[in-house]
Amino acid sequence: MTKAATDDAAERVYARVTWRLLPFLGACYLIAYLDRVNVGFARLHMLADLGLSEAAYGFGAGVFFIGYFLFEVPSNLALQRVGARLWIARIMVSWGLVSGAMAFTGSLATLTGLSAETVFYALRFLLGIAEAGFFPGVLLYLNYWYPAHRQSRAVAWLLAAQPLSFVLGAPISGAIMQAFGGTGGLYDWQWLFLLEAVPALVLGIGVMFYLTNGIDDSAWLGDADKRLLKERLELAGRSKRDYSLRVLVSVKALWTFTAIYLLIVMGVYGINFWLPSIIQQTGVSSLLSIGWITALSYFVSALLAVLIARHAERRNEKRWHAAAAAALGGAGLSMSALFADNTLLTVAFVTVASTGGLVSMALFWSFPGSILIGTGVAAGIAAINSVGNLGGFFGPYLLGSLTDWLGSTTAGIAILGGLMIVAGALIAATCKDYGVRTGESSPHAA
Numbered sequence: 001m002t003k004a005a006t007d008d009a010a011e012r013v014y015a016r017v018t019w020r021l022l023p024f025l026g027a028c029y030l031i032a033y034l035d036r037v038n039v040g041f042a043r044l045h046m047l048a049d050l051g052l053s054e055a056a057y058g059f060g061a062g063v064f065f066i067g068y069f070l071f072e073v074p075s076n077l078a079l080q081r082v083g084a085r086l087w088i089a090r091i092m093v094s095w096g097l098v099s100g101a102m103a104f105t106g107s108l109a110t111l112t113g114l115s116a117e118t119v120f121y122a123l124r125f126l127l128g129i130a131e132a133g134f135f136p137g138v139l140l141y142l143n144y145w146y147p148a149h150r151q152s153r154a155v156a157w158l159l160a161a162q163p164l165s166f167v168l169g170a171p172i173s174g175a176i177m178q179a180f181g182g183t184g185g186l187y188d189w190q191w192l193f194l195l196e197a198v199p200a201l202v203l204g205i206g207v208m209f210y211l212t213n214g215i216d217d218s219a220w221l222g223d224a225d226k227r228l229l230k231e232r233l234e235l236a237g238r239s240k241r242d243y244s245l246r247v248l249v250s251v252k253a254l255w256t257f258t259a260i261y262l263l264i265v266m267g268v269y270g271i272n273f274w275l276p277s278i279i280q281q282t283g284v285s286s287l288l289s290i291g292w293i294t295a296l297s298y299f300v301s302a303l304l305a306v307l308i309a310r311h312a313e314r315r316n317e318k319r320w321h322a323a324a325a326a327a328l329g330g331a332g333l334s335m336s337a338l339f340a341d342n343t344l345l346t347v348a349f350v351t352v353a354s355t356g357g358l359v360s361m362a363l364f365w366s367f368p369g370s371i372l373i374g375t376g377v378a379a380g381i382a383a384i385n386s387v388g389n390l391g392g393f394f395g396p397y398l399l400g401s402l403t404d405w406l407g408s409t410t411a412g413i414a415i416l417g418g419l420m421i422v423a424g425a426l427i428a429a430t431c432k433d434y435g436v437r438t439g440e441s442s443p444h445a446a
Helices: 003-037 038-051 054-082 084-112 116-131 135-141 149-158 161-180 188-193 198-210 224-236 250-281 285-316 318-338 343-364 375-388 391-406 410-434
Strands: none
Touching: 003 084, 003 116, 003 135, 003 149, 003 161, 003 198, 003 318, 003 375, 038 188, 038 198, 038 250, 038 285, 054 116, 054 135, 054 375, 054 391, 054 410, 084 116, 084 135, 084 188, 084 198, 084 285, 116 198, 116 318, 116 391, 135 149, 135 285, 135 375, 135 391, 149 285, 149 343, 198 250, 224 410, 250 285, 250 343, 250 375, 250 391, 250 410, 285 318, 285 343, 318 343, 318 410
């Protein structure tokens, strides 16, 4: 078979893999992200109902990532040991149960004699533990199917679930709060947590019936397709290294990647947790209108992120695309702080910011897989994501504290944007040294 025919066959097989895996995994990630950030909508009324301060909300929104940080590496190593199907199902069912329990924060405070603030912190911490390992587990799972040079587009489709969780979830969240508030004696935000926990439980059970652990046990693939996929993975793996966990922590590239991701995440989660409130501060009062405006911003971001990641793969150039995306995203976030009284300009700049964050993350996640394999990539992806996601704690907490102190979100948003710009500079300056360079592809350039 000629090289052109082989590459055509590879394209068909990878297209089949993508259509089989990514819509389902994207739906699971959409629900994960919705259950993680619906606290941003609940905040609009929950703070007053529970007597929480802005700083308490910021700490509670961010403490999720402490639990996430502590259990992420063990979770990915467990996934590698017991298999993706069982472990991803366990993660989804457990986080669905904890997310639903958020509706009863006040009741649990009364029952335990603790303050509502303490119960809020505890439930957010438990949600982080429950969800720990889902995103890095899915990234590891993609490494079982795609060589590194093919991963950016797949990760871009996966990350599109982040903004799509707002495209679908924002208007739904607004509608739930508007339609169910007071029903059955429950507040609007209580119904939000209860109803949005159900999809996680349903999809978690569905994982057991839909996903397979890898190429070999996928009955929907023929023997020739399985051989082709495994040959491509073996070929790409020849230039990679496996590391034990003890050795991995001494690898300089791991800490460089971690610092970059930490800075990007601080900006991204500053947007995600505060966007409904930012829009409200521009003068939009209707919860449903806030939901639709948030959805429009994230829909545009998702579309642009997929197109830009696709362009980067076709040009075989990821480092400069990722660096420029992070820097422009940070500039957009900082600029949004200057027009806090103008809804149109604020939304436009936040859309630039969220697009930059999504593009830089999609391209970034092909970097570790370009140099690591085996236990090294399993632990490396989890370590980068767990430490990096502490930005999800520090970003919201910094923004909440500055908002309480200054009475405005302007300074905090500008600072978070500056951190994303620094991330772009680090990608440009360092990632070439670690094998993430232009022309990063397999010898077949499939």
